[in-house]
Amino acid sequence: MSARNKVMVLNAGSSSLKYKLFQLGEGSTLRAVASGICERIGDAAASFHRGKAGEGGQEQRQETPLKDHTAALEVVSSFLGSAFKGDFTKEVFGVGHRVVHGREISEPVLISDQVRSTIQKASDLAPLHNPPNLMGIDAAKATFPGVPHVAVFDTAFHQTMPPEAFMYALPYELYVERAVRRYGFHGTSYKYLTAEAARQLGKPQEETNLIICHLGAGSSMCAVKGGKSVDTTMGLTPLEGLMMGTRCGDIDPAIIPYLASHGMSVKEIDTLLNKKSGFLGLAGNADLRNHLEARFGAGSATADPRSKLAVDVYVRRVRKYLGAYFAHLDGQVDAIVFSAGIGENSAPMRAEFVRGMEFAGVKLDGGKNAAAKGAADVSTQDSRVKLLVIPTDEELSIAQQTLERFLQQAVNMRGLQKLRGALQAAPGLREHLAEALGPAGVRTLTTDLKAAVAAKIPEEQDRLKAIKKEHGGKVLGAVTVEQAIGGMRGIPSMLWETSLLDPEEGIRFRGHSIPDLQEKLPKAKAGGEPIPEGLLWLLLTGEVPTQDQAKSVTEMLRERSKLPDHVYKVLSDTHPDTHPMTQLCTAVLALQVDSKFAKAYSQGIHKTKYWEPVFEDSMDLIAKLPTIAATIYRNTYKGGKLIEDDAGLDWGASLSHKMGYSDEGPLEMMRLYQTIHADHEGGNVSAHATHLVGSALSDPYLCFAAGMTGLAGPLHGLANQEVLRWLNNVREQVGDDVTKEQLSEFVWATLKSGKVVPGFGHAVLRKTDPRYTCQRGFAQRHMPDYPLFKLVSMLYEVVPDILTQTGKVKNPYPNVDAHSGVLLQFYGMTEENFYTVLFGVSRSLGVLSQGVWSRALGLPIERPKSLTMQAVLDRVAAQETSVSI
Numbered sequence: 068m069s070a071r072n073k074v075m076v077l078n079a080g081s082s083s084l085k086y087k088l089f090q091l092g093e094g095s096t097l098r099a100v101a102s103g104i105c106e107r108i109g110d111a112a113a114s115f116h117r118g119k120a121g122e123g124g125q126e127q128r129q130e131t132p133l134k135d136h137t138a139a140l141e142v143v144s145s146f147l148g149s150a151f152k153g154d155f156t157k158e159v160f161g162v163g164h165r166v167v168h169g170r171e172i173s174e175p176v177l178i179s180d181q182v183r184s185t186i187q188k189a190s191d192l193a194p195l196h197n198p199p200n201l202m203g204i205d206a207a208k209a210t211f212p213g214v215p216h217v218a219v220f221d222t223a224f225h226q227t228m229p230p231e232a233f234m235y236a237l238p239y240e241l242y243v244e245r246a247v248r249r250y251g252f253h254g255t256s257y258k259y260l261t262a263e264a265a266r267q268l269g270k271p272q273e274e275t276n277l278i279i280c281h282l283g284a285g286s287s288m289c290a291v292k293g294g295k296s297v298d299t300t301m302g303l304t305p306l307e308g309l310m311m312g313t314r315c316g317d318i319d320p321a322i323i324p325y326l327a328s329h330g331m332s333v334k335e336i337d338t339l340l341n342k343k344s345g346f347l348g349l350a351g352n353a354d355l356r357n358h359l360e361a362r363f364g365a366g367s368a369t370a371d372p373r374s375k376l377a378v379d380v381y382v383r384r385v386r387k388y389l390g391a392y393f394a395h396l397d398g399q400v401d402a403i404v405f406s407a408g409i410g411e412n413s414a415p416m417r418a419e420f421v422r423g424m425e426f427a428g429v430k431l432d433g434g435k436n437a438a439a440k441g442a443a444d445v446s447t448q449d450s451r452v453k454l455l456v457i458p459t460d461e462e463l464s465i466a467q468q469t470l471e472r473f474l475q476q477a478v479n480m481r482g483l484q485k486l487r488g489a490l491q492a493a494p495g496l497r498e499h500l501a502e503a504l505g506p507a508g509v510r511t512l513t514t515d516l517k518a519a520v521a522a523k524i525p526e527e528q529d530r531l532k533a534i535k536k537e538h539g540g541k542v543l544g545a546v547t548v549e550q551a552i553g554g555m556r557g558i559p560s561m562l563w564e565t566s567l568l569d570p571e572e573g574i575r576f577r578g579h580s581i582p583d584l585q586e587k588l589p590k591a592k593a594g595g596e597p598i599p600e601g602l603l604w605l606l607l608t609g610e611v612p613t614q615d616q617a618k619s620v621t622e623m624l625r626e627r628s629k630l631p632d633h634v635y636k637v638l639s640d641t642h643p644d645t646h647p648m649t650q651l652c653t654a655v656l657a658l659q660v661d662s663k664f665a666k667a668y669s670q671g672i673h674k675t676k677y678w679e680p681v682f683e684d685s686m687d688l689i690a691k692l693p694t695i696a697a698t699i700y701r702n703t704y705k706g707g708k709l710i711e712d713d714a715g716l717d718w719g720a721s722l723s724h725k726m727g728y729s730d731e732g733p734l735e736m737m738r739l740y741q742t743i744h745a746d747h748e749g750g751n752v753s754a755h756a757t758h759l760v761g762s763a764l765s766d767p768y769l770c771f772a773a774g775m776t777g778l779a780g781p782l783h784g785l786a787n788q789e790v791l792r793w794l795n796n797v798r799e800q801v802g803d804d805v806t807k808e809q810l811s812e813f814v815w816a817t818l819k820s821g822k823v824v825p826g827f828g829h830a831v832l833r834k835t836d837p838r839y840t841c842q843r844g845f846a847q848r849h850m851p852d853y854p855l856f857k858l859v860s861m862l863y864e865v866v867p868d869i870l871t872q873t874g875k876v877k878n879p880y881p882n883v884d885a886h887s888g889v890l891l892q893f894y895g896m897t898e899e900n901f902y903t904v905l906f907g908v909s910r911s912l913g914v915l916s917q918g919v920w921s922r923a924l925g926l927p928i929e930r931p932k933s934l935t936m937q938a939v940l941d942r943v944a945a946q947e948t949s950v951s952i
């Protein structure tokens with residue numbers, strides 16, 4: 068069988084069906100091996116197909132009536148079928164579809180029945196596009212059965228618009244209740260053009276400001292600031308903004324009730340505005356090419372005045388938005404980009420758009436403009452704002468996003484199950500892809516953490532929905548009276564996606580054990596300790612990140628790390644005896660004033676969007692915690708002398724540096740420490756408290772503070788401080804050169820006096836905590852002769868036996884706290900009252916990542932049932948009666 072190594076992309080526009088077939092090559096490159104377009108669909112007399120297939124293939128043109136998009140796909144399939152010998156459909160492993168409107172879905176998604184119905188329901192918002200998009204999807208599903216089909220939405224790129232750009236000045240409830248807002252379209256094109264323009268300008272995208280004009284049958288413009296969309300001309304639907312082939316663009320909305328009061332139905336008005344206006348409405352034909360002669364030709368004085376008028380209205384609208392976007396971008400525009408049918412092909416129109424704009428630093432080179440064919444820079448050498456013609460490649464962008472989506476699915480075992488059909492149809496596919504992608508393996512390709520999370524959400528939501536639907540009524544386990552009154556021990560009663568604790572083997576973060584992660588997570592230096600930013604990526608996305616992905620998290624956190632002055636002030640004003648954990652909670656609460664979630668919620672935000680400001684708050688808080696912790700440390704123990712940050716350091720290392728420990732040893736130790744304390748499933752006090760408070764939709768600052776007040780309890784996080792006290796006590800009483808026998812005696816004495824040996828045992832774990840083992844490994848490498856380490860090692864030999872002999876403990880083995888103090892002491896961090904703060908900083912990674920997912924999955928407010936003693940007795944009695952009956 069031939070290899071499945073091709074992605075098919077369909078881009079159904081309002082008047083056209085474009086397609087490209089890509090072949091996947093080394094390093095996940097995509098090479099177009101066939102492409103074409105069906106044009107003037109709907110205008111049967113004038114419609115045609117142009118297509119090209121294979122290396123150096125000649126373009127073929129067929130004049131053929133195309134009454135709709137289904138007819139167009141039939142022509143395309145038969146063209147490709149005859150161009151590629153054999154059945155080319157068997158070489159396609161995925162199909163990417165351009166979809167214009169997906170309402171709240173904005174990331175690429177696999178087209179399930181549910182996604183299809185969302186696209187269908189959104190047809191009222193994109194009447195010219197979603198119906199042909201759906202025709203394309205249905206026709207393609209029949210032509211390419213059993214392979215995944217992915218929808219890539221036009222709206223995605225504009226999700227970065229600020230509220231002042233996406234809100235209409237309508238009653239706010241319309242936004243909250245009906246999601247009436249501006250979405251923007253042509254996003255796939257803008258995404259491609261932004262990357263391409265930045266590349267041509269030789270600038271990083273984050274520093275590139277552009278005004279992009281995507282001018283085709285559908286026309287829109289976009290202001291791009293720092294590589295991101297900050298405004299665009301289309302709105303709730305692709306009707307707003309510029310004039311278009313058949314669409315009116317901006318009008319006075321009062322025209323609508325006016326027409327209605329004169330007898331037109333809503334449907335008729337909708338058709339009028341979408342299908343009978345624009346060039347068609349003003350001048351009788353939707354295609355600009357039919358009006359160019361009238362406006363620019365030799366005999367233009369005698370030409371149809373309406374054609375001329377239509378062109379002038381069109382030009383005026385583009386110029387109006389050019390002016391507006393110059394203002395939005397504070398005049399800092401690197402380039403104006405022209406693209407799509409009109410922007411790429413019409414030199415006289417480009418000249419009109421920027422005529423007389425020298426005042427804004429825009430100078431067109433007439434000669435270059437007239438000569439431009441395909442990509443070109445048509446500005447003069449000294450034009451401050453470059454004028455770039457860039458042919459858009461929505462199809463390539465869709466193919467890349469389809470591939471990425473597909474790979475995410477393929478790495479995810481649950482996804483693999485979902486894709487079983489596809490994989491059966493294509494044995495060896497995953498291996499093939501892994502090979503094609505090279506050593507980076509099969510994974511999400513973006514380095515933008517938020518985008519990577521967003522891409523996972525729809526499927527996880529589907530998964531949860533399916534679990535509820537299929538298994539909602541099934542029993543997970545009975546609850547005994549002992550459990551109900553005994554701290555809810557072991558009752559499965561909460562979802563927690565970031566980690567799971569196996570009693571035998573210890574914690575697994577998103578399925579990965581600690582030894583596994585020590586190997587796989589990116590490191591600051593070769594052979595060194597993992598950086599916690601890598602773990603954060605893993606906790607949030609479920610995927611082990613690449614070095615670049617972890618680095619982008621480091622940079623993202625650094626950008627957000629500045630602590631506001633009032634928080635420094637709150638910290639320096641606390642009573643000098645305030646415990647460091649209390650100071651931590653105080654500082655976190657002081658930061659809450661900046662909560663983006665609290666603000667968005669009070670202004671009204673749709674619940675499908677909760678996770679976004681929660682993500683923002685969580686990243687802001689995580690970013691600031693090292694500075695908060697270091698400030699507490701320096702204020703409490705070092706006379707308030709703070710240490711400047713070192714911008715070259717990663718998140719964990721910068722904490723150690725700001726505390727005053729900048730040698731390689733403590734930097735590495737802190738990276739490891741911050742990685743392993745991050746998460747320990749959801750039932751422990753700090754995690755559960757954060758989760759519980761977050762379920763009331765308290766923002767991340769509030770719920771993290773709740774978690775930290777819990778971590779400050781001696782039975783939970785404060786235990787690491789207790790361990791150190793106990794160890795020092797041992798050393799004081801028996802000295803450093805203690806024998807095993809002496810140590811045994813001391814341990815027995817502790818137990819007999821009714822105390823516990825701190826750092827040993829665990830509520831769930833039944834073996835040595837892997838977090839202990841990995842810290843022990845670190846000590847063996849960095850401090851083998853350190854007396855405190857030797858003492859801890861000896862305890863490891865002595866205590867489990869003794870605890871077993873008592874017959875009272877279920878787990879006699881050491882946990883994370885039994886070792887962490889040793890590492891800290893070795894590097895001079897001897898103030899044990901501070902240790903729980905370090906634990907808390909790390910814990911933010913786990914509990915806040917889960918917080919993002921709790922909101923993304925729409926988990927409800929927690930409300931378990933409580934009972935009085937009498938109620939317990941009544942229930943027991945009722946059960947006994949019912950059993951005996």
Ligand SMILES: Nc1ncnc2c1ncn2[C@@H]1O[C@H](COP(=O)(O)OP(=O)(O)O)[C@@H](O)[C@H]1O
Pocket residue numbers: 080081082083282283284285286312353354355356407408409412413
């Ligand atoms: N050479 C040209 N000169 C002027 N306008 C052109 C030229 N070629 C195409 N166009 C315009 O571009 C439009 C098609 O643009 P395109 O981006 O392909 O459309 P769609 O919105 O359907 O994706 C045509 O309707 C026509 O108005």
Ligand SMILES: CC(=O)OP(=O)(O)O
Pocket residue numbers: 079080081082167196221252253283284285286305
């Ligand atoms: C959104 C839109 O108008 O798309 P097109 O230009 O393909 O019609």
Ligand SMILES: [Mg+2]
Pocket residue numbers: 080283284285407
């Ligand atoms: Mg288009």
